[in-house]
Amino acid sequence: MARAAHPDAMKPKSPGRTRTAPPMAPGQFPFAGRYRAYTLFDWTGIIYLLLGFVALRVVWALGNGEGAWQSIQGQLENPLYLAFHILSLVSVIFVGVRFFRLFPKAQPPRIGPLKPPPGPVIQAALYAAWVGVAGGLALVLAGGIF
Amino acid sequence: MKHLLLRLEPVIWLLFGGGIMVGTMLMTAWIAVVGLGAPMGLVPADALAFERAHALGSSLIGRIVLAALIALPLWKGAHHTRHVFIDMGGADRDALVAPVLYLLAIAGTVLAIAAVVRL
Secondary structure, three states, X not given: OOOOOOOOOXXXXXXXXXXOOOOOOOOOOOOOOOXXXXXXXXXXXXXXXXXXXXXXXXXXXXXXXXXXXXHHHHXXXXXXXXXXXXXXXXXXXXXXXXXHHHHHHHOOOOEXXXXXXXXXXXXXXXXXXXXXXXXXHHHHHOOOOO | OHHHHHHHHHXXXXXXXXXXXXXXXXXXXXXXXXXXXXXXXXXXXXXXXHHHHHHHHHOHHHHHHHHXXXXXXXXXXXXXXXXXXXXXXXXXXXXXXXXXXXXXHHHHHHHHHHHHHOO
């Protein structure tokens, strides 16, 4: 049974005699050219982290009873929360669009005996799922259904 | 620590991928209605009245959706925030930063489960 390799398993015990150039970031890194989208995609992580904890706070308040629920509803009207949620919505849409564009390209050529569907079909399915799930949940939350 | 993080990488990636996929789909609606629509008066006032919100949230499907909506974005957030630190020159501190971020995601996940159980 193969064991996981140690991350430094291939590191030489002593530095070699060949001099190597120190690692350098590409000229356009991190905010120019093609690196901008990559860097922004990473930075949305901070928004998602905050968003998760804000959602936790809202759901926790719901469990604390009507008074706490009314209080958190009032707090969400604060311009800072509104600005944060506008930034969050932009981030979430950016992440969705970028990820769903990359997802078909990341598929293996075969999955067992099957070939994955063509990229545009995968992408269309992802967008349909996004619209369906988000639209359905928004309708439920906004009182449109149920 | 580096070795442990590498061993946990498949689990972390599963939660990170779930955070992007499920978190993005669910969060779009959550932000649009709870974060913006209701506070700005764009949705009917009784849509998020306590009785209705509690009834929706405390159903089985409601609890699962809320737990996923809170927990999965935390994992996406933790993993990408780790990479922000690495990309901005913090690779030397990754063994310290990564566990802190993942512990934050674990704590948030446990609290998310507690939050939906107590509804």
